[in-house]
Amino acid sequence: MAAIIASMSEPKSCNAALAARDLRVNWHPCTQMREHDARLPMIPIRHGEGAWLIDADGRRYLDCISSWWSNLFGHANPRIAAAIAEQAAKLNHVMFAGFTHEPAIRLAEELLRIAPPGLARAFFAGDGASAVEIALKMSFHYWHNVGRCERTRFISLMNAYHGETLGALSVSDLPLYRAVYAPLLLQPIIAPSPDWLDCEPNESAEEVAIRRLQDLREILERHAHETCAVIVEPLVQCSGGMRMHSPGYLTGLRKLCDEYEVHLIADEIAVGFGRTGTMFACEQANVTPDFLCLSKGLTGGALAMSAVLTTDRVYEAFLGDYAANNAFLHSHTFSGNPIACAAALATLAIFREEPVLENNRLLAARLAERIAPLCDHPHVSGIRQTGLIAAMDLVADRKTRTPYPPAQRRGLRFYLHGLQKGMLLRPLGDTIYFIPPYCITTDEIDRMVDTATEGISAATG
Numbered sequence: 331m332a333a334i335i336a337s338m339s340e341p342k343s344c345n346a347a348l349a350a351r352d353l354r355v356n357w358h359p360c361t362q363m364r365e366h367d368a369r370l371p372m373i374p375i376r377h378g379e380g381a382w383l384i385d386a387d388g389r390r391y392l393d394c395i396s397s398w399w400s401n402l403f404g405h406a407n408p409r410i411a412a413a414i415a416e417q418a419a420k421l422n423h424v425m426f427a428g429f430t431h432e433p434a435i436r437l438a439e440e441l442l443r444i445a446p447p448g449l450a451r452a453f454f455a456g457d458g459a460s461a462v463e464i465a466l467k468m469s470f471h472y473w474h475n476v477g478r479c480e481r482t483r484f485i486s487l488m489n490a491y492h493g494e495t496l497g498a499l500s501v502s503d504l505p506l507y508r509a510v511y512a513p514l515l516l517q518p519i520i521a522p523s524p525d526w527l528d529c530e531p532n533e534s535a536e537e538v539a540i541r542r543l544q545d546l547r548e549i550l551e552r553h554a555h556e557t558c559a560v561i562v563e564p565l566v567q568c569s570g571g572m573r574m575h576s577p578g579y580l581t582g583l584r585k586l587c588d589e590y591e592v593h594l595i596a597d598e599i600a601v602g603f604g605r606t607g608t609m610f611a612c613e614q615a616n617v618t619p620d621f622l623c624l625s626k627g628l629t630g631g632a633l634a635m636s637a638v639l640t641t642d643r644v645y646e647a648f649l650g651d652y653a654a655n656n657a658f659l660h661s662h663t664f665s666g667n668p669i670a671c672a673a674a675l676a677t678l679a680i681f682r683e684e685p686v687l688e689n690n691r692l693l694a695a696r697l698a699e700r701i702a703p704l705c706d707h708p709h710v711s712g713i714r715q716t717g718l719i720a721a722m723d724l725v726a727d728r729k730t731r732t733p734y735p736p737a738q739r740r741g742l743r744f745y746l747h748g749l750q751k752g753m754l755l756r757p758l759g760d761t762i763y764f765i766p767p768y769c770i771t772t773d774e775i776d777r778m779v780d781t782a783t784e785g786i787s788a789a790t791g
């Protein structure tokens with residue numbers, strides 16, 4: 331009976347029917363579920379095709395943010411899909427302690443081959459936050475194993491984001507996600523961010539970096555003895571509003587970490603795999619971190635997987651007699667999952683065989699050219715770009731950079747405008763950004779920026 335009533339009251343559109351069912355049972359991430367009333371649509375996607383997502387009613391959306399920055403070569407990429415299918419028919423999973431398989435061996439070999447020199451071991455996990463947890467624990471445990479047990483703290487940057495599990499959230503600095511959990515969290519030492527939007531008048535990005543390195547030096551002077559590692563998002567703090575810094579900061583940071591003997595953890599979960607113009611962002615500063623965290627684009631955005639790459643020096647500190655109990659016993663059931671490895675191998679094969687980085691440079695140039703005129707918009711400030719990440723802020727007044735009162739939800743208006751026009755452009759508060767998949771065409775970039783420009787006027791008018 332209940333089922334009949336439900337089916338009678340079911341709306342005609344497939345979208346509406348699926349959205350209604352979804353909202354009865356699912357609890358979505360990063361969402362005030364209460365807003366999914368008339369204000370905020372829930373959009374059921376039925377399939378994906380290149381840079382496009384297609385909903386249950388057949389409407390198309392250009393995925394201008396790569397589904398949270400994870401998709402590189404398009405949705406349902408045939409090559410990645412085939413690799414997944416082939417692996418799934420052979421071996422879905424085997425525990426990764428005492429057992430191994432060729433996909434994990436090849437993936438570790440390949441990642442270490444392309445990573446900055448000096449990284450020699452790969453540890454696999456399931457998602458980005460787990461990779462950050464692993465890097466934090468490994469760093470702490472390293473110092474423990476070498477007899478420096480007083481090292482129990484981490485240094486992270488203002489405005490950082492490293493994920494939502496308790497350890498990763500601890501070293502994040504976004505009150506929106508962190509504040510309520512503060513009583514549960516580790517207390518990192520927070521260093522000022524080298525974000526060049528914070529510059530003094532006439533100060534260059536390089537000069538901001540130098541000033542912030544001096545701040546960090548003072549912090550290390552006081553705290554290095556109790557510090558395990560500095561954790562940083564190289565070149566772009568993505569969740570913190572696409573804030574960018576000069577590669578010089580990373581070069582100086584590596585030197586400071588060496589000088590004060592603390593680890594450097596590079597969280598390239600968002601910026602790795604070609605997003606900033608080089609395969610890894612650290613390359614632009616010629617530095618090798620002690621821990622490199624990777625996820626998001628690792629499988630081309632097809633499956634959850636992450637990896638932490640580290641050095642032999644770290645690895646060797648965990649070797650010893652079984653009884654000494656200094657092994658890294660951290661485990662996840664699905665570590666090294668063969669299907670995820672196959673998706674990652676297919677992704678890396680595309681990088682090897684196609685001129686991805688060259689093509690991204692052309693796309694980035696087109697994007698830069700198309701967003702440049704927005705400089706003159708009275709409600710846009712802080713236009714910035716690193717590779718295929720471009721961002722700007724909606725502001726009440728461009729000259730004074732006065733933000734809108736958050737309660738006005740200008741960014742939300744912009745998002746809704748985009749959806750109406752078939753564009754997935756989901757801002758971070760009032761920061762709008764473009765992180766398109768690498769398979770986007772220049773025509774699609776033009777459409778994306780045109781729609782965003784209209785959306786800015788709609789949201790600020």
Ligand SMILES: *Cc1c(COP(=O)(O)O)cnc(C)c1O
Pocket residue numbers: 457458459460462491492493494563568569597598599600625626
């Ligand atoms: C997304 C992200 C994470 C967390 O990854 P999840 O897979 O969402 O847990 C960590 N660090 C950075 C820089 C990220 O962008």
